[in-house]
Amino acid sequence: MAEAYTRRSALQHFGLTAAAAKSDVAGAEIVIGESAHRAIVNIRGNSSDAAFIAAVKSVTGVDLPVKPNTTAQSGAFRVLWLGPAEWWVVTTGGTEEKLVADLRQAFAGQHAAVVDVSESRTVITISGASARDVLARGCSLDLHPRAFGPGQCAQTGLTKANILLDQTDATPSFDIYVLKSFGDYLWQWFWLIGRDYKFAIKAQ
């Protein structure tokens, strides 16, 4: 009998669960962790077409963010702006097959595309009072609250990795979507920079 397939996260070899058990999250200036296995579906279409916007809303309940570098959320679904005709729909892992099928059905007859890219990325979460200082060590974006806040996302570079940065709350907390093949590198970078701060690891 074939063994059941078990998904491994891109950062599993760092033993984050064990490290999290020893971490003092309450007293930390930054808390980092991995949020693996999210469902990420890339959609492309024409945002000036009302039918396209209605189709996205019918499946996810989200009003498509058409303003550059913004996000919108409804329930478990989060939609991130990637380009003038490109978005990510992000939701709970394991639901990607149904989401792709639902979106394809909703876009039937439209000039639109739906691609499941869940396996390409992992998410490193960073939260806490010093999170901006840590990111500033490797990112050229102005993350000051007057320039960047919850509801905004940006594709940029963090040290040598290409990332999608999504601010999820005003703590501040950020989700950093990175290619899995860069996950090891980026985690080690955080590990290196994090030592200058009181940092803790959060279990997934």
Add this chain to the structure above:
Amino acid sequence: MLLISCPHCGPRDEHEFAYGHEAHIARPTLDQQNTMSDAEWADYLFMRKNPKGVHFERWVHARGCRQWFNVARHTVTHEIIKVYPMGEPAPKLEQK
């Protein structure tokens, strides 16, 4: 380091962008291709302006929204004089 204003994302650091090529090079139509001389074809294919001054060029926001756009840049001062979307003709600029 240049600060380049992406038409979609706003001002971003130069390292997020990649330079493409000179802008506004019109590809000859099929009819023209059938009648033009080798010299004219070579001129289209290989010869590029190399001005000391304002240069119109294509850039792509490679690490951001991955969209192409036009930039008018001064090749001596590196001043980005104007950023304008694809499809627009080269702007008329005062001589600097």
